[in-house]
Amino acid sequence: MTIPESTAHVERLTKILRDRKLAQFGDSLLNFSYSLAVTRTTKQPVGIKVKDKLLANAASKAGLRKYLPRRVDAGDVANGLEALVGEAWLLEKMTLEEIVACLVPDEIDQSKGFVSLAQLALERLGLDK
Incomplete structure (x- = not known):
């Protein structure tokens, strides 16, 4: 999926990715969503904190990294992905069930579901064209 280069899209995407409050919500x-996906898969209740490194890797694979300042750490890159998904959910562009469906655990590539989720959020927010 190609992320747009038009000025309006870039500005909107950059604003979302750098929004701290959206990142906290996201x-x-x-x-919660990942914990629910793992719980449904394993049939055992779990509470999981998704690691920033995993989210940063997924954000980079989804093409989001280039919309953040050069000198940011993995936590800031992860925050960008969290903010993007938070924005899509808050604007009712994605449901909790859609998020959970993307995050069904993949034992080989844990970032795969988060990449798919980022791509879906971009699409639903109209930022993929």
């Missing part, structure tokens, strides 16, 4: 949303 952090809680992703931790």
Whole structure:
């Protein structure tokens, strides 16, 4: 999926990715959603904190990294992905069930579901064209 280069899209995407409050909300949303996906898969209740390194890797694979300042750490890159998903959910562009469906655990590539989720959020927010 190609992320747009038009000025309006870039500005909107950059604003979302750098929004700290959206990132805080998105952090809680992703931790809950991933915990729910793992719980449904294993049939055992779990509470999981998704690691920043995993989210940063997924954000980079989804093409989000280039919309953040050069000198940011993995936590800031992860925050961008969390903010993007939080924004899509808050604007009712994605449901909790859609988020959970993307995050069904993949034992080979844990970032795969988060990449798919980022791509879906971009699409639903109209930022993929």
